[in-house]
Amino acid sequence: MNPARKRKLSIILFLLAGLAIAVGLATYAFRQNINLFYDPSQIAGGEAPVDVRIRAGGMVEEGSVRRDPDSLKVEFRVTDYASSVTVMYEGILPDLFAEGQGVVATGHLNGEGRFMAEQVLAKHDEQYMPPEVSKALEKASARAEEQGAKELPNY
Amino acid sequence: MFPEFGQVTLILSLLLAILLAVVPLVGSLTGRDSLQAFARPLATGQFVFVAIAFAILTRAFLIDDFSVAYVANNSNSLMPWYYKFSAVWGGHEGSLLLWILMLAGWTLAVAIFSRRLPSVMVSQVLSVMGMVSIGFLLFILLTSNPFDRILPNVPADGADLNPLLQDFGLIVHPPLLYMGYVGFSVAFAFAIAALINGRLDAAWARWSRPWTTVAWAFLSLGIALGSWWAYYELGWGGWWFWDPVENASLLPWIAGTALMHSLAVTEKRGVFKSWTVLLAILTFSLSLLGAFLVRSGVLTSVHSFAADPTRGAFLLGLLAITVVASLTLYAFRAPVVHTRVRFGSLSREVFLLLNNVFLMAAMLLVLVGTVFPLIASYYELGDVSVGEPFFNLTFSPLAVAVGLLLGAGIFSRWKRTDGGFLARKLLWPAAVSLVVAAAVMVAMGGFKPWAFAGVLSAAWVAVATFQDLWLRSDSRHGRWHGLKRQSRSFYGMVLGHLGLAMVIAGASVASNYGIERNLRMSPGDQTEVGGYEFRFAGVGERQGANFTAQVGRFEVTLDGRYVTTLYPERRRYLVQGNVMTEAGIDPGLIRDLFVALAEPVGENGWAVRVQYKPLVRWLWLGALVMAIGGFLAIADRRYRIRETSASRVKQSPESSSSSTGRPAEAGA
Numbered sequence: 084m085n086p087a088r089k090r091k092l093s094i095i096l097f098l099l100a101g102l103a104i105a106v107g108l109a110t111y112a113f114r115q116n117i118n119l120f121y122d123p124s125q126i127a128g129g130e131a132p133v134d135v136r137i138r139a140g141g142m143v144e145e146g147s148v149r150r151d152p153d154s155l156k157v158e159f160r161v162t163d164y165a166s167s168v169t170v171m172y173e174g175i176l177p178d179l180f181a182e183g184q185g186v187v188a189t190g191h192l193n194g195e196g197r198f199m200a201e202q203v204l205a206k207h208d209e210q211y212m213p214p215e216v217s218k219a220l221e222k223a224s225a226r227a228e229e230q231g232a233k234e235l236p237n238y
Numbered sequence: 239m240f241p242e243f244g245q246v247t248l249i250l251s252l253l254l255a256i257l258l259a260v261v262p263l264v265g266s267l268t269g270r271d272s273l274q275a276f277a278r279p280l281a282t283g284q285f286v287f288v289a290i291a292f293a294i295l296t297r298a299f300l301i302d303d304f305s306v307a308y309v310a311n312n313s314n315s316l317m318p319w320y321y322k323f324s325a326v327w328g329g330h331e332g333s334l335l336l337w338i339l340m341l342a343g344w345t346l347a348v349a350i351f352s353r354r355l356p357s358v359m360v361s362q363v364l365s366v367m368g369m370v371s372i373g374f375l376l377f378i379l380l381t382s383n384p385f386d387r388i389l390p391n392v393p394a395d396g397a398d399l400n401p402l403l404q405d406f407g408l409i410v411h412p413p414l415l416y417m418g419y420v421g422f423s424v425a426f427a428f429a430i431a432a433l434i435n436g437r438l439d440a441a442w443a444r445w446s447r448p449w450t451t452v453a454w455a456f457l458s459l460g461i462a463l464g465s466w467w468a469y470y471e472l473g474w475g476g477w478w479f480w481d482p483v484e485n486a487s488l489l490p491w492i493a494g495t496a497l498m499h500s501l502a503v504t505e506k507r508g509v510f511k512s513w514t515v516l517l518a519i520l521t522f523s524l525s526l527l528g529a530f531l532v533r534s535g536v537l538t539s540v541h542s543f544a545a546d547p548t549r550g551a552f553l554l555g556l557l558a559i560t561v562v563a564s565l566t567l568y569a570f571r572a573p574v575v576h577t578r579v580r581f582g583s584l585s586r587e588v589f590l591l592l593n594n595v596f597l598m599a600a601m602l603l604v605l606v607g608t609v610f611p612l613i614a615s616y617y618e619l620g621d622v623s624v625g626e627p628f629f630n631l632t633f634s635p636l637a638v639a640v641g642l643l644l645g646a647g648i649f650s651r652w653k654r655t656d657g658g659f660l661a662r663k664l665l666w667p668a669a670v671s672l673v674v675a676a677a678v679m680v681a682m683g684g685f686k687p688w689a690f691a692g693v694l695s696a697a698w699v700a701v702a703t704f705q706d707l708w709l710r711s712d713s714r715h716g717r718w719h720g721l722k723r724q725s726r727s728f729y730g731m732v733l734g735h736l737g738l739a740m741v742i743a744g745a746s747v748a749s750n751y752g753i754e755r756n757l758r759m760s761p762g763d764q765t766e767v768g769g770y771e772f773r774f775a776g777v778g779e780r781q782g783a784n785f786t787a788q789v790g791r792f793e794v795t796l797d798g799r800y801v802t803t804l805y806p807e808r809r810r811y812l813v814q815g816n817v818m819t820e821a822g823i824d825p826g827l828i829r830d831l832f833v834a835l836a837e838p839v840g841e842n843g844w845a846v847r848v849q850y851k852p853l854v855r856w857l858w859l860g861a862l863v864m865a866i867g868g869f870l871a872i873a874d875r876r877y878r879i880r881e882t883s884a885s886r887v888k889q890s891p892e893s894s895s896s897s898t899g900r901p902a903e904a905g906a
Contacts, residue, residue: 094588098595101599108631112627112631112632113628115627115628115631116627117622117623117628118622118623118625119620120622120623138623152841154757155758155845174756175756175837175847178473178818178836
């Protein structure tokens with residue numbers, strides 16, 4: 084093999100090795116950090132895994148927000164108007180967090196079916212709704228309609 | 239009447255853009271100078287009409303013309319005039335108009351500053367810019383007309399600008415960012431023009447270098463301002479969230495950085511030509527991808543424009559046309575003959591190649607992390623999101639590696655570098671950076687591997703840069719003479735690299751040693767963060783132009799000595815009823831102190847976020863230094879000298895003929 088080819092080969096091998104390391108690192112990190120989204124109906128139906136980092140979201144149920152008077156612990160229910168799930172959080176809620184608004188929380192589900200949130204995101208302007216939340220609401224209302232349609236013949 | 243006039247001027251500029259895209263190109267291909275001569279007037283005309291449209295929209299904002307839907311949705315008569323002005327680009331339609339104004343501006347700039355380029359090249363570059371303009375003008379006219387009216391029921395007042403955007407940051411952040419995004423269209427146009435006429439040579443690289451550098455400098459400033467704005471305005475005290483829209487601006491920035499370096503190799507050594515062209519296409523495509531991600535409403539993001547599927551489809555189409563057309567052209571016209579230029583395995587060429595490899599790897603990681611959720615949701619693999627840890631885990635090692643490579647690359651020579659020479663040069667950087675990194679660990683009180691790697695890498699870059707400067711400025715006539723002898727583009731490079739070192743240092747120290755405490759405090763309470771005592775003195779009221787605010791008072795002391803008093807605010811904006819947190823920040827070169835007043839908790843209590851952020855300013859200062867480096871580099875005399883000497887060569891036949899003609903005239 085002449086020196087020029089040898090050099091080229093060594094460069095190529097070097098690049099491939101770098102690429103392999105990068106891809107390996109990336110896939111590893113990727114697997115660890117993909118968070119699936121579950122809506123309240125899926126969580127209530129037991130579809131969501133326990134103790135795995137996931138995201139959950141929906142509308143904050145009216146009258147469900149309860150704050151601990153001495154710390155930043157807060158508890159609220161998130162609903163898609165078909166089912167709802169209790170979310171526990173300790174920390175500062177976003178400015179636009181309010182009852183009846185759409186939120187997406189990242190965290191994990193504990194054994195008792197409560198969602199332990201590490202982070203809560205709320206919508207940040209009047210017109211905006213997180214796409215996951217609007218999808219979850221659509222799905223829930225579609226299911227409700229379907230059930231409604233099935234029940235119709237009874238009447 | 240005026241808004242309709244604005245729409246007409248937009249249509250006129252579309253017509254001019256179509257002419258610009260066709261006439262000079264045809265002229266350049268058929269060799270007809272008369273057609274090529276249209277390029278500059280058409281570029282000017284297009285800019286003038288877009289500027290008129292922009293001025294008309296601005297006027298509508300300033301005089302509170304709420305019959306225009308866009309004004310009614312994004313402004314309010316209570317807002318101070320400067321926010322009315324910046325509200326012009328506070329929403330989708332207006333920011334798109336700003337984008338188009340910048341595109342027309344860049345086109346005009348190319349027309350003005352390329353007097354000395356061959357007219358074929360200028361015609362083709364301007365034609366390609368015209369094609370890009372057509373795309374965006376069609377986009378604004380068909381899907382997002384800012385001049386739509388609400389008639390006959392004109393609202394009495396506007397819906398107000400999102401309070402988050404009522405800030406100095408928004409006045410400057412989008413224009414700078416767009417200057418960068420759109421500026422890459424010039425590098426793209428040069429690449430396409432070079433492909434069309436097959437002139438992929440050192441001259442082409444030299445012409446596109448300053449344009450790429452200046453666009454990159456604007457983008458750096460824009461991104462840094464966005465990060466700074468998020469830091470003080472969102473009230474979380476974070477400076478980078480790996481939010482998809484932030485990523486959308488980072489992608490072209492990384493690709494543009496790679497492009498700048500690859501262009502340097504192509505200019506100096508005539509290699510990597512095909513790769514450079516590909517990078518130019520990629521960089522601009524990533525700018526378009528960014529526009530698509532932000533404006534199509536497909537993302538869950540802090541930044542959002544109200545979703546509209548037709549807009550997304552249009553932009554995706556624009557992106558697809560750009561990519562497919564330019565890659566097809568590339569496939570047919572990219573140089574197939576390999577240049578016989580040799581370089582050794584430790585040469586500067588190889589270091590810059592590795593720089594490109596690492597930057598591309600980083601870009602791909604960010605791209606995958608940003609786009610994967612979209613693809614997954616499109617193919618119904620579930621609604622996923624890629625968490626911050628993915629980016630931190632994969633981006634940090636690459637950033638550190640880029641730094642280490644850069645420090646070594648500074649001493650490399652073109653063609654070949656002696657290994658022993660390089661190793662001897664790197665002794666100092668290695669020793670000093672190890673000491674600095676260890677010292678920082680001790681000062682911060684704790685060893686953290688990523689902080690160590692980051693500081694090491696940053697110090698390595700800084701020391702290598704200064705050492706290089708020191709060695710180069712060695713002169714018989716004294717140090718000062720040696721320093722003055724260096725070119726502006728060399729100083730540009732020095733600042734660019736020092737800026738990067740500052741950003742790496744700031745990012746690793748701030749994210750590893752920053753302290754954040756969220757707690758419930760009542761007036762009179764105290765807390766300690768990072769050695770500082772924060773005493774919550776009380777809450778007052780304040781009346782703003784269009785908001786009322788509750789203002790907290792925090793007295794900060796260090797070891798009993800008074801440091802500062804911070805006044806975080808919790809504002810309620812009257813029109814939309816939104817509540818916004820305005821953090822109280824004590825900025826410093828070494829550390830920031832940050833207090834944000836969140837919601838009231840219980841009786842008399844407040845949720846308070848207190849943060850100690852060491853070196854966080856270095857992030858933005860570093861980006862500023864980088865950008866200054868970029869602007870300095872393009873002010874290099876080299877670009878002017880070569881241009882004038884080239885023009886002298888070109889003009890000499892004419893001038894000689896005119897000089898021979900003159901005596902004859904005189905004689906007659």
